[in-house]
Structures are given as structure tokens and as C-alpha cells.
Amino acid sequence: MSGGGSARRWEAGRLALRLALFLSMTGIALLVLMVVAFALPVFSAGESGGPFSWVWAPAQGKFGILPMIAGSLILGTSALALGWPLAAALCCWLIAPPPSGRFSRLSRALVGELVRLMTAVPTVVYGFTAVFLLSPFIRSWLGGTGMSGLTAAVMLGVLILPTVVLVLQAGLGARLESVALSGAALGMDRMEVLWHVVLPRARDTLLASAILGFGRAVGDTMLPLMLAGNAPQLPASPLAALRTLTAHMALVTSNEAGSAAYDSLFMAGLILLTVNAVVSLCLRRLGGRS
Amino acid sequence: MRDAGFRCFQAAARLSAVLVPAFVFILLGYLLWRGLPVLGTKLLFAGVPPLDAVSGRVPVWDGLWPACAGTFRLVLLTVALALFPGVGCGLYLAGLATPRQKHVFGAAVDMLAGMPSIVMGLFGFMLILFLRRTFFPGANTGLLLAASCLALLVLPVLIVSTREAVESVPETLKLAAAALGMSRVQTLLRLCLPAAAPGISGGVVLAVGRAAEDTAVILFTGVVADAGLAAGLLDKFEALSFEIFYISAQYQDQEELLRGFGAAVFLLLVSCVLLLAARVLERAFHRRWQGKR
Numbered sequence: 001m002s003g004g005g006s007a008r009r010w011e012a013g014r015l016a017l018r019l020a021l022f023l024s025m026t027g028i029a030l031l032v033l034m035v036v037a038f039a040l041p042v043f044s045a046g047e048s049g050g051p052f053s054w055v056w057a058p059a060q061g062k063f064g065i066l067p068m069i070a071g072s073l074i075l076g077t078s079a080l081a082l083g084w085p086l087a088a089a090l091c092c093w094l095i096a097p098p099p100s101g102r103f104s105r106l107s108r109a110l111v112g113e114l115v116r117l118m119t120a121v122p123t124v125v126y127g128f129t130a131v132f133l134l135s136p137f138i139r140s141w142l143g144g145t146g147m148s149g150l151t152a153a154v155m156l157g158v159l160i161l162p163t164v165v166l167v168l169q170a171g172l173g174a175r176l177e178s179v180a181l182s183g184a185a186l187g188m189d190r191m192e193v194l195w196h197v198v199l200p201r202a203r204d205t206l207l208a209s210a211i212l213g214f215g216r217a218v219g220d221t222m223l224p225l226m227l228a229g230n231a232p233q234l235p236a237s238p239l240a241a242l243r244t245l246t247a248h249m250a251l252v253t254s255n256e257a258g259s260a261a262y263d264s265l266f267m268a269g270l271i272l273l274t275v276n277a278v279v280s281l282c283l284r285r286l287g288g289r290s
Numbered sequence: 291m292r293d294a295g296f297r298c299f300q301a302a303a304r305l306s307a308v309l310v311p312a313f314v315f316i317l318l319g320y321l322l323w324r325g326l327p328v329l330g331t332k333l334l335f336a337g338v339p340p341l342d343a344v345s346g347r348v349p350v351w352d353g354l355w356p357a358c359a360g361t362f363r364l365v366l367l368t369v370a371l372a373l374f375p376g377v378g379c380g381l382y383l384a385g386l387a388t389p390r391q392k393h394v395f396g397a398a399v400d401m402l403a404g405m406p407s408i409v410m411g412l413f414g415f416m417l418i419l420f421l422r423r424t425f426f427p428g429a430n431t432g433l434l435l436a437a438s439c440l441a442l443l444v445l446p447v448l449i450v451s452t453r454e455a456v457e458s459v460p461e462t463l464k465l466a467a468a469a470l471g472m473s474r475v476q477t478l479l480r481l482c483l484p485a486a487a488p489g490i491s492g493g494v495v496l497a498v499g500r501a502a503e504d505t506a507v508i509l510f511t512g513v514v515a516d517a518g519l520a521a522g523l524l525d526k527f528e529a530l531s532f533e534i535f536y537i538s539a540q541y542q543d544q545e546e547l548l549r550g551f552g553a554a555v556f557l558l559l560v561s562c563v564l565l566l567a568a569r570v571l572e573r574a575f576h577r578r579w580q581g582k583r
Binding site: 011018019020023030031035086090092093096114116118119121122125126127128129130132133134158192195196212215216219220221222226249250253254262265269272273276277283284 | 296302306307310314316317320374375376378382383386395397402403404405408409412413420442449478479499503504509531534535538539551561564565569
């Protein structure tokens with residue numbers, strides 16, 4: 001009898017796990033469905049002044065979000081251009097210490113800890129600090145208002161840096177370990193092995209880290225919202241204000257009500273969702289190959 | 291061997307090792323320099339006796355207490371909502387799923403993991419619009435909605451850490467369980483779950499950190515600057531991260547600005563402590579099953 005009871009109990013356990021899986025997957029499906037369902041009618045509306053035009057002037061009935069798409073792309077690319085090379089160089093420094101020296105080992109351990117700690121810094125804290133430190137600095141040294149694409153790009157670069165470093169460390173570190181001994185037998189130190197042997201064959205890892213960094217930079221809301229100035233325009237220079245899709249979404253919900261403004265919101269959401277889906281698809285491809 | 295490219299590369303590596311820590315130290319050092327001196331009970335309660343403030347008898351207007359309490363409730367509710375689906379789904383994917391299921395559901399979880407948090411916020415916003423148009427014309431944003439959206443945000447963290455923890459329980463243990471005639475569900479729930487508990491709790495702590503720091507989600511789902519202590523699940527609420535954002539944009543005087551610095555330092559410290567706690571748990575887990583690392 002007790003055997004039957006316990007079998008039933010384990011059946012309940014199996015059902016509970018199934019239920020958990022079902023709940024999680026329903027959540028994901030609902031999210032995607034909802035965003036798509038709200039954004040699709042916008043495509044069919046298609047009048048002038050709709051989302052796919054260059055002017056955002058709600059008072060005149062113009063709701064174009066193309067400047068915001070451009071803003072997101074510009075900011076994502078420039079954050080990557082600033083943060084990725086730095087992250088790659090830092091990662092190489094971290095995984096390839098010279099053969100001896102207590103100081104170099106200690107300093108690498110400390111910097112490694114710092115990078116890991118950077119993943120925990122809330123974006124809103126980065127934003128707050130930059131508003132009162134970086135932005136006045138840029139205003140007084142380079143001109144402009146200080147609330148600019150450049151300010152946001154620098155901070156986004158800092159934001160994506162630990163992610164990129166950790167991904168590269170996981171990918172390059174293992175490969176370096178596997179060839180470091182052979183390299184040492186040829187008289188190469190770890191840095192040389194890294195530069196001449198590991199890096200030329202690590203295109204996938206480098207690419208994956210860049211894609212991941214780009215995805216995070218495009219998806220972040222608080223830094224562009226707090227630092228980029230939010231003028232819905234194509235920026236003429238790095239010191240001009242720009243508005244990203246994410247910041248645009250936050251601003252529309254807090255300032256504007258009305259269906260046409262909301263249409264642009266739903267469209268922006270769908271674009272972000274699509275960009276992210278493409279990013280994670282690319283990452284899966286790259287991960288599957290290596 | 292030592293060509294110009296290599297020398298540039300070496301110099302760049304050294305330069306980055308100086309540049310990055312220097313920049314981070316300047317940023318966070320400035321924040322701590324301005325914010326650390328104001329940390330204290332006055333920052334939290336603004337002169338209201340702490341006991342009265344905590345019990346809600348006396349409202350706190352100029353302190354961070356309502357925001358802290360709001361974030362605390364939000365995080366608690368988020369974890370309560372996400373814990374069962376997250377851990378259960380992770381267990382299922384690690385122990386019961388077929389390879390095909392693993393592939394498909396794993397891809398879905400990966401996609402959710404990389405989703406910008408503002409999309410979750412938008413989802414909550416759409417949910418309210420949808421409810422208003424259909425069943426509940428009076429539906430409005432509030433604590434419960436924000437917690438549900440945050441639960442969706444931290445779900446992948448829980449799923450992935452549970453899955454990884456269960457998968458790194460030694461194969462020999464699972465084989466021994468199978469040899470003793472335990473079914474797969476039994477092995478999973480009786481053996482893997484307790485064995486992987488430290489790893490899973492590390493994931494929970496990480497999830498708490500993500501929920502506490504996120505601002506974009508709650509921006510859409512009912513955070514306001516002056517709600518006081520939220521009375522119920524459907525009420526508007528305050529949160530620490532939003533308070534920081536709000537002060538940076540709208541501060542009126544020096545005192546309020548300093549409160550912003552205090553709040554930022556406080557949130558930073560909480561996040562760092564949570565990260566360290568997660569890492570301690572994870573390390574204990576690995577030491578237990580895989581020897582010293």
C-alpha cells in the first residue's frame with residue numbers, strides 16, 4: 001500500500017516540475033505574443049506621421065521613431081567601439097601573466113575581482129554618478145551641455161566591459177591553457193602565445209563577446225535616459241543630444257498619453273525584442289560551432 | 291617574434307589594466323566620497339523615531355525608509371513569484387527533459403535572459419492596457435504587477451543557476467541512485483535538489499540583486515516618488531532605484547541631492563554584498579562536490 005502511495009507522491013512531484021516548466025514557458029510566450037500583438041496593428045495603419053518617419057512632434061501629430069532607432073544604433077556601436085577593445089585588452093592582460101612575480105599575480109587577482117564586482121553595480125548608480133561627475137567634466141572640457149551621446153556612450157562602454165571581459169575570459173582562457181605548455185616549449189611566454197596562436201583562431205569568441213556587448217548596450221534604459229539628453233534628433237556630433245528607443249519608451253509612458261504616441265511605444269518594444277532575439281540567435285550559432 | 295603589432299598589443303593590455311581600474315575608482319570613489327558621510331539613521335528616517343517609522347505609525351517624508359521598504363517588499367514578492375517556476379523549470383531541464391526539449395526550451399530561456407528589462411516593463415504596461423479593454427476596466431499598475439514583471443526578469447537567472455547546479459552534481463551519485471532503484475524524479479527531488487541547494491541559493495541571491503537594482507521595469511509598472519509605504523498589493527509604491535533616478539533629475543536643494551548620493555551608495559553596497567554572498571555560496575557548492583578549486 002505504502003508503495004502505491006509513494007508512487008503517487010512521486011507522480012505529483014513530476015507533475016509539479018511539469019507545471020513549473022509550463023508556467024515559465026507560458027510567461028515567455030505571453031511576453032512575446034503580447035508585444036507582437038500590440039505592435040502589429042501599427043504596421044497596417046501606415047498613414048504619414050506614423051512610426052516610420054523622421055520627425056517626432058506629438059503636438060503636430062508626427063510620431064516618427066526613426067531618429068530613435070538611429071540613436072540606439074549609434075549609441076550601441078559607439079559604446080562597443082569604446083568598451084570592447086578595452087575589455088579585450090584587459091582580458092588578455094588578466095589571463096596572460098608573466099611567468100613570475102608575486103606583484104603581478106596579486107594585481108591580476110585584484111583587478112579580476114574588481115571586474116566581477118563591476119557586474120553588480122546597478123546601472124542607475126552608474127547613471128547617477130555620471131550625471132554629477134562625467135557630464136560636468138565633458139561640459140567644461142569639450143563643450144556642449146554635457147548631456148550627450150558621448151557621455152552615454154562612455155558609461156555604456158563601462159557597463160558592458162565586465163560582461164565582455166568575462167565572456168572572453170571563459171573562451172580564451174581555456175584555449176590558452178591548452179596550448180600554453182607547447183608554446184612555452186617553443187620559448188614563447190603566455191602573452192606571445194595569446195597573440196600569435198590563440199587570438200587568430202578565436203574569431204567566434206571575439207565576435208560573440210562583441211554581439212553580447214552590443215545587445216546589452218542597446219537594451220539598457222537608464223544610462224541613455226539619464227545621460228544622452230533625449231532630444232529626438234539625429235545627432236550632428238558626439239556632443240549633441242540623442243534619444244534611444246529605450247529612453248523614448250520610458251519618456252512616452254511618463255509624458256504622453258494617446259494612441260498614436262503609444263503606437264510608437266509598441267513599435268519600439270517590438271524592435272527591441274527582435275534585435276534581442278537576433279542577438280541571442282547569433283550567440284547560439286556561435287556557441288554551437290565552437 | 292617580437293613584431294610591432296605584438297608590442298602594440300602588449301602595451302594596450304598594460305594600458306587597459308591601468309585605465310579601467312582608474313576610471314572605476316574615480317567614479318565609485320567620487321560616489322562614496324559624497325555619499326558615505328550622509329549614511330546613517332537620519333538618511334533613512336529623517337528624524338522620525340526608527341521604531342515608529344518601521345511600524346508605519348509615523349510617515350517618513352524626507353527619508354529613504356519608504357523607498358527601502360518598497361524595494362524590500364518588491365524583491366520579496368518577486369522571489370516568491372519566481373522561485374517555484376524558476377527552480378522547477380531548472381530541475382526539469384536538468385533531469386527530465388529530452389535532448390530536443392532541452393534545445394528548444396533552453397533557447398527560449400536564453401532569449402529571455404538577454405531581453406532588455408524595459409521590454410518586461412512594457413509587457414506589464416500592455417497587460418494593464420489589455421485588462422482595461424477586456425475584463426477589468428479599473429485595472430491599474432501596482433506592486434503585484436511590478437513584481438510579476440520582475441519575476442519574468444529574474445526567471446532565467448533562477449533557471450540557469452538551478453540547471454547548472456544540478457548538472458554539476460557528480461554523475462557517480464546519480465548512477466548510485468539509479469542502481470538503488472530510484473526513479474528519475476526521485477533522484478532529482480531527493481538527491482539532486484538537496485545536493486545542489488547551495489548552488490541554487492546562490493542563484494536566488496543573484497536574482498534578488500537583479501530585482502533590487504532594476505529600474506526600467508518598475509518605471510512602467512507603478513513606481514511613484516511619493517507613495518509612502520504601500521498598503522496593499524495593488525497600490526503604487528516607492529523603490530530605491532527609482533528614488534535615485536528621480537533625485538538625479540528633479541532634486542530641489544542640496545539636502546535632497548545628498549539624499550540621492552546616500553541612496554546610490556546604499557544601493558551599491560547592497561548589490562555588492564549580494565554578489566559576494568552569491569559567490570561565497572557558489573564556491574562552497576563547488577568545493578563540496580568538485581574538491582578545492
